[in-house]
Amino acid sequence: MPLLIVKSPRKMQTLSDSLRSDGKIIGLVPTMGSLHGGHLKLVEIALRKADIVVVSIFVNPAQFGPNEDFRKYPRSLKKDCLKLGAVGANVVFNPSMSAIYPEGFDTYIDPGRTGEILEGARRPGHFRGVATICAKLFNIVKPHFAVFGQKDGQQLAVIRKIARELDFDLEIVKAPIVRTEGGVAMSSRHAYLSASDLKKAEVIKQSLDLAASLIKKGARNAGAIEKQMRSLILSVPDVKIDYISFNRWDDLKELIRLSGEVMISVVVVIAGVRLLDNKIIKI
Template sequence: MQMVSTIKEVKDLVKQWKSEDQTIGFVPTMGYLHEGHGSLISAARQDNSKVVVSIFVNPKQFGPTEDYDSYPHDLERDRSICENLGADLIFHPTPEEMYPNDFYTHVDMPILTEELCGLNRPGHFRGVCTVVNKLFNIVQPDHAYFGQKDAQQLAVIKQMVKDLSMNVEVIGCPIVREEDGLAKSSRNNYLSAEERKAARIVSKTIFMGENIVKEGETDAQKLIAAMKATIETEPMAKIEYVKAVDGLSMRQVSIIKPQTLVAIAVYIGKTRLIDNFIVE
């Protein structure tokens, strides 16, 4: 396995692989890898001749009061995980490599980015679309793998690929959870022992919401009210949103039906946690 830090090095390798008719699977990450990332790398390894993992904490998707400077990182641990899972290349650029002083272009997407996480994080998805677009152009993957935990991000990237006629298939992979149900996240590292215990309310609420829908509830407001009431039983939890939206357009819905995305964002202390389920 190789690890490189420049765009030219990646492009040179990609050119060689393409000349050999190798297929490329790509897993973009911000590092501090966990089993959720591992499942994406494993899926890419199964489907492709070559696997590229990017490790880049993208400054353009963080707001001025968010955790860019404190985002967890452990490059040697990440390298070991990637190697053990069969990755062929890690691309670990600096911000200056990705965004030189004469960088002016950004990718915006309305509608899908105006709800859920985009509502309270202005500019976030502009940064996501910009960096993913650039990474796709550098790596030129046949397939790219994203986790369902970031369901809005997955929908946004799929729409961007469709709108811009990109030659990459975006594949969503299931949420990977801790033994007690909490969705795997690099930000779980921020939680104290007491907060970690309180954080179980997030997945508990998701599972409860799924059961309500399976029992036949189709009124979105009733579902949301029940989920909010469950979260409010945990004193350390602060709700950012609990919403039911169309899984493609991200618009709020009043009736629960197949492909409805039910998503929540909750603060436990200073740590923002997200989770969701999709109605089958």
């Protein structure tokens, strides 16, 4: 079927009800648009599991802070639809702001402690916005599963938590991080960076690989591993570290001594742009 663009939440629900009645498996890939290779990889993963893949494109103001780049966030619906049509997506759900947040809207989902640490501590209210829009998308699109990338590891943990604790009847699929040839985790924010900035960003993945190597050799003290990661990252000019964190996957309890399944998160700032990456390691 040709790519179908749906604007109305009610029409999307009606379409999903019809597809489900016909026995179709629906997969959802939530995005804010400005699609890159990482997003398209999520769509490809969804296509392998679903009969119909719905890609939502909605720049969600509820997850942006007052000093963040909501108005500057790149928007390119026409280009996005061309990319999605080329890879075989079936439906684009592109609602208006008023359709998602009508006048007087004030119902939000608080994901608790999991949304208050790491990115949540630096961006208060961010994961409340993420949890709310995802809950609305789950209710509107009615997918059998939704695909989220590991690159935004804390976001993935928050979505898994609300899906489990609020009894959403769908599977949350974790997709591997898609990287540039130099190893940088793909992000729409790369549009703000020069080629030399992206080259500097390669040190993020290198620091995660260093941590993995140290753990493989028997290192278990998070502070000692972080010290070596910091030394490597700061050897690159104009790269600032926001934080490095070691957390249990997937309740995100902070770890001092590493054991079990661990998510190592690194956030740096290059040319004023925050770049996130992580690695999940079983010990």
